[in-house]
Every structure is written in C-alpha cells, then in structure tokens.
Amino acid sequence: MQIDKRRLFTSSAIPAFVGLAASVTVWSSVQAADQTTTTRHNPAAIAKPQDFQLAASCNPCGPCNPCAAGANYATDCAVPRLAEAAPCHACNPCSPCAGAATPELSHREAAAAFDCIKDDLIAAYGKSGVSLSGKYRGWMRYSTAPYLSDAHGLRYVNNYTNETGRDYGNYEEAGDMAPGTIAVKESFVLSQDGRVGVGPLFIMEKHAPGSFPERRDWSYAMILPNGALQDQAAIQQFCNDCHIIAGDEDDNMMFLPDEYRVGVH
Ligand code: HEC
Numbered sequence: 131m132q133i134d135k136r137r138l139f140t141s142s143a144i145p146a147f148v149g150l151a152a153s154v155t156v157w158s159s160v161q162a163a164d165q166t167t168t169t170r171h172n173p174a175a176i177a178k179p180q181d182f183q184l185a186a187s188c189n190p191c192g193p194c195n196p197c198a199a200g201a202n203y204a205t206d207c208a209v210p211r212l213a214e215a216a217p218c219h220a221c222n223p224c225s226p227c228a229g230a231a232t233p234e235l236s237h238r239e240a241a242a243a244f245d246c247i248k249d250d251l252i253a254a255y256g257k258s259g260v261s262l263s264g265k266y267r268g269w270m271r272y273s274t275a276p277y278l279s280d281a282h283g284l285r286y287v288n289n290y291t292n293e294t295g296r297d298y299g300n301y302e303e304a305g306d307m308a309p310g311t312i313a314v315k316e317s318f319v320l321s322q323d324g325r326v327g328v329g330p331l332f333i334m335e336k337h338a339p340g341s342f343p344e345r346r347d348w349s350y351a352m353i354l355p356n357g358a359l360q361d362q363a364a365i366q367q368f369c370n371d372c373h374i375i376a377g378d379e380d381d382n383m384m385f386l387p388d389e390y391r392v393g394v395h
Contacts, residue, residue, distance in 0.1 A: 207325070209233075231322075247326050258353045266331075270292075271290050282315065284319075286329075289313065291311060301391065330354050
C-alpha cells in the first residue's frame with residue numbers, strides 16, 4: 131500500500147507541548163487542560179517538569195512565562211536575524227512573540243543554531259543516565275541540516291542510527307531494519323524571537339522478532355530536556371499510532387524530507 135507520508139510532515143499531531151517533561155501525563159489525560167491551568171497559577175511550580183512548555187502553548191499574557199519554563203531556553207543560543215527583528219524583549223512573558231508559529235530557518239541558520247546548542251543537548255540527555263545519550267553523535271547522521279519536524283512538535287531535528295541500523299541510509303529501499311537497530315532524533319526548539327533551546331531526544335529501538343508484534347517489534351522512548359526518560363505504555367501507543375502508518379513496506383520508518391537526506395544529492 132502506498133502511503134503519502136509527506137502528509138505527516140505537515141500534520142501537527144504532536145502538539146508543541148508534547149515531549150516536554152510530564153507531557154505524557156498531560157496528553158494522555160483527559161484532565162490535561164485543567165492540570166496545566168492549575169500549575170500555571172502556582173508560581174512556585176514554574177520550574178516543575180509539567181511547565182516545560184513552548185511559548186506557543188502559553189497564553190501570551192498569562193502567568194506562564196516561556197523564559198522561566200524549565201531548561202528549554204536556558205541557553206545563550208539565538209538566531210541573530212530573528213532576535214534583531216523581534217519587536218519585544220526576549221524574556222518578556224507578555225511578549226506578543228509568544229503564541230506564534232516556529233520560524234523557518236535556512237539550512238545555514240539551522241546549522242549555526244545547532245552548532246551553538248549541540249553541547250547543551252548532550253548535557254541535557256546525559257542527565258538521564260541512558261548511555262546512548264553520550265554516543266549517538268558518533269553514529270551515522272542522515273540529515274544534512276536540522277529540519278523542522280511538525281510531527282514531533284514543531285522542533286528542529288537531526289536523525290541518526292547506530293551501526294546496526296545503517297540500512298536506514300537506503301531510505302525507502304531499506305527493507306526491514308535489523309534487530310538491535312536504534313534510531314534517534316535529537317531536537318531543539320526555536321522561539322519566534324530567535325531563542326534556541328533544548329528539545330527532547332526521540333528514540334526507537336528494534337527488538338527481536340515477536341517481541342512486540344503490534345508495533346513491528348519497535349519500542350519508543352523520549353529523553354526530556356530535564357533528563358527524564360519517558361517510555362511508558364502511553365508513549366508506546368502514542369508514537370506507534372503514527373509510525374505504524376509507514377506500514378510493512380517501510381517497517382515503521384518515516385525517513386525525512388528528500389531535500390535534507392544525506393547521500394541523496
Ligand atoms: C504524527 C506522526 C508521528 C508521531 C506521533 C511520532 N512520529 Fe516519529 N516520525 C514521524 C515522521 C513523519 C518522521 C520522519 C520525518 C520527521 O522527522 O518529521 C519520524 C521520524 C522519527 C524517527 C527517525 C526514524 C524514522 O522513522 O525515520 C524517530 C527515532 C522517531 N520518529 C521517534 C518518535 C517517537 C519516540 C515518538 C513518540 C514520542 C514519535 N516519533 C512520534 C512521525 C511521527
């Protein structure tokens with residue numbers, strides 16, 4: 131069956147706040163909206179994981195201060211073009227910048243932003259104690275520059291696999307990925323006024339045949355910017371519901387837009 135994955139590149143199925151800390155609780159709970167509101171009214175709770183939110187999910191003039199929202203933007207990285215053009219101060223919680231869509235970066239800008247934030251990403255993921263956090267940069271990288279992934283909450287991402295998963299580089303011709311394959315996607319966030327911050331690490335691991343038939347033997351996980359590992363049942367279902375669309379043909383792999391593929395140009 132031929133599936134139009136391009137469609138997924140433009141879906142916003144992972145809302146901007148998903149993947150940020152206790153997001154699983156947030157999006158797996160019908161009470162999500164209420165919980166968020168409650169915590170937002172408690173200034174002492176600002177640094178708690180459930181408040182790691184992007185500016186886009188905040189009421190621009192509400193008590194939610196995107197600059198105080200956890201570790202996401204606690205870096206010195208910024209995209210000069212956007213910072214200079216911003217009509218407001220970067221850390222003004224009532225900034226009119228909040229609530230707008232993630233800006234589009236050129237390849238060069240995305241590469242520069244990544245260069246600035248890349249050590250912060252490793253430091254953040256390393257807090258999880260998960261060993262691949264310190265290793266994946268030595269793996270094969272398949273994106274020529276970080277690209278904007280709507281499907282992963284409007285974050286800029288790079289794709290990697292370990293050696294076992296090197297067939298990924300054959301993209302749609304790859305066939306089934308070998309058991310032991312680990313595919314990861316590091317991410318950073320970008321505010322409307324050009325601030326660059328840490329986003330989650332998305333992880334998929336292929337297990338032995340028969341391990342998880344309903345997921346084509348993949349397991350899914352995220353490491354959040356505060357180092358928390360999220361791999362509970364709700365995550366498995368959430369990630370798989372979208373990745374399964376890739377079908378038997380592509381073994382749950384979605385790959386990346388052609389213009390960013392290493393080895394295609
Ligand atoms: C709405 C659909 C959707 C959801 C939900 C989703 N993904 Fe993805 N995923 C994609 C698409 C599309 C790509 C490739 C392009 C991109 O990055 O946007 C991808 C790529 C990936 C890759 C690189 C391997 C590949 O398939 O090419 C990893 C790793 C990944 N996702 C992990 C996750 C994890 C972990 C979750 C759950 C937290 C998740 N994804 C949820 C759509 C989704």
